[in-house]
Amino acid sequence: MQHxxxxxxxxxxxxxxxxxxxxxFVVGLGAFLLLKRAVGxxxxxxxxxxxxxxxxxHGLAVYDVQLHGTGTYFIYPPITLLVFGPLSVLxxxxxxxxxxxxxxxxxxxxxxxxxxxxxxxxxxGLVGASxxxxxxxxxxxxxxxxxxxxxxxxxxxxxxxxxxxxxxxxPRLAGILIGVATAIKITPAIFILYLLLTRRFRAALNAxxxxxxxxxxxxxxxxxxxxRYWFGGMIADTARLxxxxxxGDVSNQSxxxxxxxFFGESGGVVWLVLxxxxxxxxxxxxxxxxxxxxxxxxxxxxxxTGLLISPVSWHEHWIWVVPVxxxxxxxxxxxxxxxxxxxxxxxxxxxxxxxxxxxxxxxAVRPTSILDPADSLWDxxxxxxxxxLVGTAYVSVGVLILAVxxxxxxxxxxxxxxxxxxxxxxxxxxxxxx
Numbered sequence: 001m002q003h004x005x006x007x008x009x010x011x012x013x014x015x016x017x018x019x020x021x022x023x024x025f026v027v028g029l030g031a032f033l034l035l036k037r038a039v040g041x042x043x044x045x046x047x048x049x050x051x052x053x054x055x056x057x058h059g060l061a062v063y064d065v066q067l068h069g070t071g072t073y074f075i076y077p078p079i080t081l082l083v084f085g086p087l088s089v090l091x092x093x094x095x096x097x098x099x100x101x102x103x104x105x106x107x108x109x110x111x112x113x114x115x116x117x118x119x120x121x122x123x124x125g126l127v128g129a130s131x132x133x134x135x136x137x138x139x140x141x142x143x144x145x146x147x148x149x150x151x152x153x154x155x156x157x158x159x160x161x162x163x164x165x166x167x168x169x170x171p172r173l174a175g176i177l178i179g180v181a182t183a184i185k186i187t188p189a190i191f192i193l194y195l196l197l198t199r200r201f202r203a204a205l206n207a208x209x210x211x212x213x214x215x216x217x218x219x220x221x222x223x224x225x226x227x228r229y230w231f232g233g234m235i236a237d238t239a240r241l242x243x244x245x246x247x248g249d250v251s252n253q254s255x256x257x258x259x260x261x262f263f264g265e266s267g268g269v270v271w272l273v274l275x276x277x278x279x280x281x282x283x284x285x286x287x288x289x290x291x292x293x294x295x296x297x298x299x300x301x302x303x304x305t306g307l308l309i310s311p312v313s314w315h316e317h318w319i320w321v322v323p324v325x326x327x328x329x330x331x332x333x334x335x336x337x338x339x340x341x342x343x344x345x346x347x348x349x350x351x352x353x354x355x356x357x358x359x360x361x362x363x364a365v366r367p368t369s370i371l372d373p374a375d376s377l378w379d380x381x382x383x384x385x386x387x388x389l390v391g392t393a394y395v396s397v398g399v400l401i402l403a404v405x406x407x408x409x410x411x412x413x414x415x416x417x418x419x420x421x422x423x424x425x426x427x428x429x430x431x432x433x434x
Contacts, residue, residue: 013125021128021135028135029104032144039366043096046150048074050095053084062225063234072243075234078226079183079218096150103147106158107322108134113165114323117296118330133326140325141355141369142318148367151316156181157303160188161323164299167203175203179210183218186235187317190306191299197287198298238311247312250375253394254313261378261391275309282308282402288409300324301405304398315371318394321353324401349397369393 048067052074055062062074062081076084087095111130120126137143146153159181167174175195181188189211195204219226228234238247245251248260248267255274259267282305290298303320307313328350332343355367374391389396 010121011119012121012123013129015124015128017128017132018124019128021130021132025131025135028138032138032147035365035367036148041096041100041150042148043092043150044072045152046092046096046099048072049076049080049084049150049152050088050092052076053081053086053088056081056085056222056225057088062222063228070244073240075241076185077183077215077218078222078229079214081222081225082217099150099152100147103154104134104138106154107137107143107319110154110158110161110323111137111326113161114296114326115330117165118327120330133322133329137322137325139355139367140319140321140350140353141367141371142315142321142353144355144367146316146319149316152184153316153319156185156188157319157323160191160303161299163191163203164295168295171202173206174200175206175208176210178203179207180214182207182211183214187306187310191302194283194286194298194302197283198290241312250371250378250391251315252312253307253315253318253371253392254310255308255395256311257313258392258395262388271311278399278402279305279309281406285402285405285409289405292409296323296327297405300327301402304401308395308398308402313394315369315394318353321350325350349401352393352397 044067051065051067052062055065055074062078064073066073108130111133112126115126115130116122120129138147143154145151159177163174163177163181167177175192178188178191178195182192192204192207192211195201195207215226215230234240242252246260248257248264250257250261252260255278256267256271259270259274261267263270282301286298286301286305288298289295289301300320300323304324307317307320310317325347328346332346335343335346352370355369357365358368358372370390370393374387374393377387378391
């Protein structure tokens with residue numbers, strides 16, 4: 001079943017945006033590359049991927065080897081070894097550079113597709129706006145950190161966003177890319193549930209079949225490792241997922257991380273209760289937003305819900321703040337001069353995710369976030385309310401967004417009054433003229 005939201009003419013942004021947008025991108029990317037030239041990439045996660053791939057290529061037990069003996073294991077499904085294995089034979093610097101380039105391009109594509117799904121038409125203005133947003137997004141800490149450690153979060157987010165964007169034009173293909181993302185990393189499975197709840201049954205079936213086919217392929221190429229991964233308890237082994245970092249570390253910006261910090265050994269029970277409540281509430285907001293004519297808000301509410309209820313959501317996983325920022329910016333633009341204070345307030349949550357300079361060693365400065373000082377103070381024994389609140393920054397913003405969304409969408413007669421926040425343009429109309 002496909003939705004048929006009412007269509008409205010695409011909004012064309014001024015062509016003059018191309019110059020400042022391109023300048024923002026050049027400055028943002030140039031500053032990022034200059035910093036990395038001085039301090040280098042961390043690439044820790046990329047090393048984990050390639051170590052797993054190298055073990056696979058040499059017939060070793062993929063899930064037993066620790067990277068540098070630190071307690072960090074390869075934790076991805078066996079199907080990913082078909083990619084990481086061949087990549088492991090290439091020079092590390094080449095893989096590092098290619099992954100960085102793919103990450104930047106994929107992030108730009110996410111920004112572009114989000115704009116298009118919100119009803120903005122193609123043209124020089126949209127090119128400028130998307131490049132400007134990309135240049136700024138490089139200095140959001142989740143993005144900066146993802147590119148620094150060589151994570152694949154941006155690529156997975158691109159698969160999901162592209163599925164929702166292109167799937168509206170080609171409904172028979174809807175769900176396939178979400179299935180691919182879920183086969184690579186289990187967490188995107190929440191979008192399959194969202195597809196079912198929004199009655200996109202064909203897309204949900206496509207996603208499930210794609211996930212099953214790729215997982216089956218993993219059994220063909222690595223039967224022993226697949227059996228261990230799927231039936232040996234690894235998929236639910238939080239300790240293996242965390243590695244040497246405790247679940248209550250401030251860098252774990254999930255309900256589980258906060259519950260562990262505040263309640264200790266009882267945190268697991270608290271997490272289960274809160275995750276159930278937030279999971280139901282968050283998906284209810286996502287479904288309601290979709291039914292009120294804003295499928296982008298529905299997709300983003302689903303993503304935020306997944307981040308909140310996941311056992312582990314490192315700061316890098318919060319890259320969904322980029323399309324959230326595009327949605328907030330587009331909403332602020334619609335409010336414009338009518339409600340300037342509210343328009344400005346809509347963008348304020350993004351400040352929490354900014355990257356800030358911090359001296360990591362004498363003469364060495366690296367980007368960090370407001371989470372790092374809170375992490376240090378918490379580890380040193382400081383338990384004052386300010387430290388505790390700052391240590392929940394990403395989670396607090398996520399819960400706030402869902403709570404505000406619920407208040408707007410579930411008020412009496414809210415379905416007729418959400419146009420100020422819900423962009424009623426039809427996704428097919430927004431993309432069909434590409």
